[in-house]
Amino acid sequence: MKICIFGAGAIGGYMGAKLAEAGAEVSLVARGRHLAAMQEKGLTLIEGGETKTFSVHASEDPAELGVQDYVIITLKAHSVPAAVGTMQPLMGPETTIVSGVNGVPWWYFHKLGGRLEGTRLATVDPGNIQWDGFGPERVLGCVVYPAAEVIAPGIVQHVEGNRFSLGEPDGTKSERAIALSKALTAAGLRAPVRPRLRDEIWVKLWGNLSFNPISALTHATLDVLCTDPGTREVARKMMLEAQKIAESLGVKFPVDVERRIDGAAAVGPHRTSMLQDLEAGRPMEIDALLSAVQELGRLTKIPTPNIDTVLALVQLRGRVAGLYT
The missing domain is CATH 3.40.50.720 (NAD(P)-binding Rossmann-like Domain)
Known part of the structure; x- marks a missing residue:
């Protein structure tokens, strides 16, 4: 082989x-x-x-x-x-x-x-x-x-x-x-x-689509952004929008949103991959983690107002840094 x-x-x-x-x-x-x-x-x-x-x-x-x-x-x-x-x-x-x-x-x-x-x-x-x-x-x-x-x-x-x-x-x-x-x-x-590999894809993506861009915008580590009331709520709303899309496509989530966020908080002072890329001057992985979820929302006719807002902000952050086109 x-x-x-x-x-x-x-x-x-x-x-x-x-x-x-x-x-x-x-x-x-x-x-x-x-x-x-x-x-x-x-x-x-x-x-x-x-x-x-x-x-x-x-x-x-x-x-x-x-x-x-x-x-x-x-x-x-x-x-x-x-x-x-x-x-x-x-x-x-x-x-x-x-x-x-x-x-x-x-x-x-x-x-x-x-x-x-x-x-x-x-x-x-x-x-x-x-x-x-x-x-x-x-x-x-x-x-x-x-x-x-x-x-x-x-x-x-x-x-x-x-x-x-x-x-x-x-x-x-x-x-x-x-x-x-x-x-x-x-x-x-x-x-x-x-x-049912798509279920696992979504459970991992659930965190990546919310924690990654929020961390890139705030430079906060996982423990901070998951426990700060404001950023935790933004992440929660993004994840709920994504959950509606995924479930409309037949996905089953084995945990709920609050447990998923708590699990990320327990990781501690970890910098997400998107924040690491931003700080290191590497191209930012925005489209597969976030733009694609927005596209799925359009295909399934499910509104994604919170995802849309954070996506617009992190795309501009990436462009200003010269790390996203």
């Missing part, structure tokens, strides 16, 4: 290191100083007080790696469309694309059924680049839970979590999903195959 991780930064590097440790045939696509360090010295993983270095096949050019059985995409959502053409040498007739990307996935309405079956989302797949370039039939969904950080070129520090939930768009337990699950499990990762 040949596995390529496309976008081997923090999460992709963590997964790649675990697969390499287990002896899997894994290759990594990365760039810049991080790539150069992996090519020269190997990929170092710091986990649980241990530091291990693995020799990995890392390249900036997918053509060097050949056709893969699985291509696991761990880029930020806004970076994927521009990379579709680059990924073509990795894909053969049986290649599975594993979409480990945050937010509303571009393939959301593939095999969902109902009146919106096959609908394409312009906010996350402008010009249908992924739909046409990958093909939705290749996709295996993935919800990424671990937290990791690239602390220096070629060095990834695992912070917490080891679950990568997998799921077919139609909810079946396919052979390709089970095979990948076994490979990830052999690498010491948790990889359950879920019949």
Whole structure:
């Protein structure tokens, strides 16, 4: 089984290191100083007080790696469309694309059924680049839970979590999903195959669509924005709007809004990924987390006044910073 991780930064590097440790045939696509360090010295993983270095096949050019059985995409959502053409040498007739990307996935309405079956989302797949370039039939969904950080070129520090939930768009337990699950499990990762992966997508998105932009606008950490009465109420209203949209599409939430916010507050003084990107001068991941939910609101005819307001503010914040177009 040949596995390529496309976008081997923090999460992709963590997964790649675990697969390499287990002896899997894994290759990594990365760039810049991080790539150069992996090519020269190997990929170092710091986990649980241990530091291990693995020799990995890392390249900036997918053509060097050949056709893969699985291509696991761990880029930020806004970076994927521009990379579709680059990924073509990795894909053969049986290649599975594993979409480990945050937010509303571009393939959301593939095999969902109902009146919106096959609908394409312009906010996350402008010009249908992924739909046409990958093909939705290749996709295996993935919800990424671990937290990791690239602390220096070629060095990834695992912070917490080891679950990568997998799921077919139609909810079946396919052979390709089970095979990948076994490979990830052999690498010491948790990889359950879920019949209702969209439920998990929404539970994670529920927090990302509210906490991320509020933190970027206020520079508050999770514990602060979830306990301040004003920002907690803004987050709650955004989440309730999103919940109406999701439930209209058949999603079931296992927890209520208050418990979800309390859980985020309990994480402590954590800076969300969007705040980290803003402070580091990296492009902000706004569309997959927020614009796409607004688009879903329009499709389902469910008003999103609070989401609309926060989206307008964070989009302008990103433009002023030169980190969103």
